[in-house]
Amino acid sequence: MLQVPFIKENKAVVVARLAKRNIDAAKMIDNVIALDENRKRLQAELDSTLAESNSISKEIGMLYKSGKVAEAINLKAKTGELKETSKTLTDSLNETVENLKDLLFQIPNVPHESVPDGVSEADNEEVFRKGDIPKLHKEALPHWELAKKYDIIDFELGNKITGAGFPVYKGKGARLQRALIAYFLDKNTEAGYTEYQLPLLVNEASGIGTGQLPDKEGQMYHVTEDNLYLIPTAEVPGTNIFRDIVLSETDLPVGITGYTPCFRREAGSYGAHVRGLNRLHQFDKVEIIRVEHPSKSYDALDGMVNHVKTILDALKLPYRILRLCAGDTSFAAALTYDFEVFSTAQDRWLEVSSVSNFETFQANRLKLRFKNADGKNELAHTLNGSSLALPRILASILENYQTEEGIDIPEVLQSYTGFNKI
Incomplete structure (x- = not known):
């Protein structure tokens, strides 16, 4: 606000x-x-x-x-x-x-001066690209076909149990999913973030604090009898840790990380761009959140971007970074960078992370302040980013690492999975 x-x-x-x-x-x-x-x-x-x-x-x-x-x-x-x-x-x-x-x-955040003009994702500005796009064998398949072939993700079973957008991970698919979560958390804690296990439901005040409410109720699952909401991202419970808090300037910066399932009602369109893991109602994500001094928040944003880079570099996936245009920047963000990995089998880029600076927009709603050197209360800056969202990372690994003999596991994950091939 x-x-x-x-x-x-x-x-x-x-x-x-x-x-x-x-x-x-x-x-x-x-x-x-x-x-x-x-x-x-x-x-x-x-x-x-x-x-x-x-x-x-x-x-x-x-x-x-x-x-x-x-x-x-x-x-x-x-x-x-x-x-x-x-x-x-x-x-x-x-x-x-x-x-x-x-x-x-009702008024969104003011875009940072570096945010490009534009009305949609077509106007986003590519600022970085790394990695060679692999050349796949002629029988290469998209991940939803690979999942069926190797019996590692069952979309039909998830549809039976719950509905579309709720896949069931099986065997080595479940193990790979768990390995990714553990690897991301380890990378984040090594970088100085404190790990938290966070609630999966939040109250209305928490949704208001980070900007999901009011007016966005249709994107969140609502438990009406208790007036609680299933979280769309760990950003909501994680940032609300600091609601109604006055920190000391010496407490800054604060960095936390956490793994949670995430729930979003927005999925529902049709076509290859939303097939398989491309868009889900329930998905896993590891989040990083920072509370920063206003004078240091953009340096912190650059640091978060570089941190996500190191993870994608280690996974050896081809990726690019986009600076979102004003029309594609979320309601609460002042500046957002999106990371996209290239899916060779689908021949398209898939978003796997958004890293954003909200400046004082969330802090004003949260009443998140710190006592500055003059002894006066001042609003902090909040930032967060996906580090990383799993579905499209998993899809990209399955597709880009496939061979005629199976799916190779990225080297950095093998100690977590206990196997090197599916």
């Missing part, structure tokens, strides 16, 4: 940057400023009314003590009027505060 002082001090910049997202925000920004001015006016009137009421109450007490009962009774009528005025002002103030908050919830 954008801060009102930031909006008021940088109105033209905010409107111009949001225009990069193809949003005409001028009217919304004017309404934010008007509501905030009205909030301040109502607060001043309420404070003045309460102060007058308190002053009169003290005067009434003194009149009673001095035996001036009639004068005290006359003043009590005035305090009654002031109480009614206070109630009216309080109701108006609360309504204005709620309207202001609701409006702020």
Whole structure:
């Protein structure tokens, strides 16, 4: 959520940057400023009314003590009027505060100045590419056919048990999945991230804190009786660890990592681009999350990007990095880099990670602050990234490492799987 002082001090910049997202925000920004001015006016009137009421109450007490009962009774009528005025002002103030908050919830984050213009993924900017695309044998198959051939993932069984988008991993497929999770966690903890095991359901406040709620309820599975949500990513419970927290400046930076299943209702279109593991309702992901000093968050973002690079380098998968255009950047992010690996069998790039800086957008919702060198509370910056999302990494390994004799296992995973070939 954008801060009102930031909006008021940088109105033209905010409107111009949001225009990069193809949003005409001028009217919304004017309404934010008007509501905030009205909030301040109502607060001043309420404070003045309460102060007058308190002053009169003290005067009434003194009149009673001095035996001036009639004068005290006359003043009590005035305090009654002031109480009614206070109630009216309080109701108006609360309504204005709620309207202001609701409006702020509708405004996305301001894109960083380096974010390219654009309306869709076609306008994203490639900033890095590495790895040779392997030449496969003429009988090479996409991963959903390999999964069936080697009996390692059963999509039909998952459909029977639950529905489309809930695969069942079997035998060496399950072992490879577990190996990837362990390898990613080990790489992250070696890089200084503290491992957490996180809840898979969160309350509404947690969803609001990271920007999934309100307005995105349709993308999350909702347990209605308890008003809880299945997490779409470990970002939600992981970042909410720091909700309503005031850190010391010396506590920064904070880095955590965690593995969770993730649940998203958004899958559902048809075609080869969503077949097999390409898009799921339930999938596994290892996340990295950072809380940073505002002056160091973009250096931290570069560090996170380089960290994900090292993992893909070790897996020896061909990959590229995209700087997302404004129209493809998520609601809460200021700047996002996407990692994509190349699927040779499908002849297309598959997204496997997003690494983002949210600046103060999430921290403002979370009330995540730190006490700076001057002893004042200041909003921290939050960042997160997939390190990594498993389905498309697994799909790419199956497809790019396939041979006529089977599927080779990347060397760095063999000590985790206990086998070197499927």
